[in-house]
Amino acid sequence: MEQADTTWIDVCSIDDIDEGGMYEFQHDANRIVIYRLEDGLFATDNVCTHEFALLSEGWLENGTIECPLHGALFDVKTGRVERGPADCALKTYAVRTEGTRVLCSV
Numbered sequence: 001m002e003q004a005d006t007t008w009i010d011v012c013s014i015d016d017i018d019e020g021g022m023y024e025f026q027h028d029a030n031r032i033v034i035y036r037l038e039d040g041l042f043a044t045d046n047v048c049t050h051e052f053a054l055l056s057e058g059w060l061e062n063g064t065i066e067c068p069l070h071g072a073l074f075d076v077k078t079g080r081v082e083r084g085p086a087d088c089a090l091k092t093y094a095v096r097t098e099g100t101r102v103l104c105s106v
């Protein structure tokens with residue numbers, strides 16, 4: 001169920017994200033990245049929970065994102081840590097489309 005304080009923002013066109021690709025954006029102080037997988041769109045914080053690195057500069061493969069700095073691996077659907085050195089999950093965000101637009105709840 002959607003929380004009352006959820007705001008959906010219009011981020012980009014679906015054409016801006018290749019399948020298997022990522023789209024990073026900033027909303028207020030939050031840096032967020034949207035992932036386009038075969039089975040849908042998902043979003044997490046774009047900053048690694050270990051130190052400062054942008055996950056959008058890492059590698060997206062098999063539903064996981066690998067941090068470019070020390071190689072932590074996160075499940076992009078749940079934010080869960082699949083491999084350290086990070087030990088804290090990423091925040092996730094709901095994503096949906098409206099026509100060709102991609103919306104993210106922030």
Ligand code: FES
Binds near residue numbers: 050067068070085
């Ligand atoms: S900053 Fe991401 S694993 Fe260290």
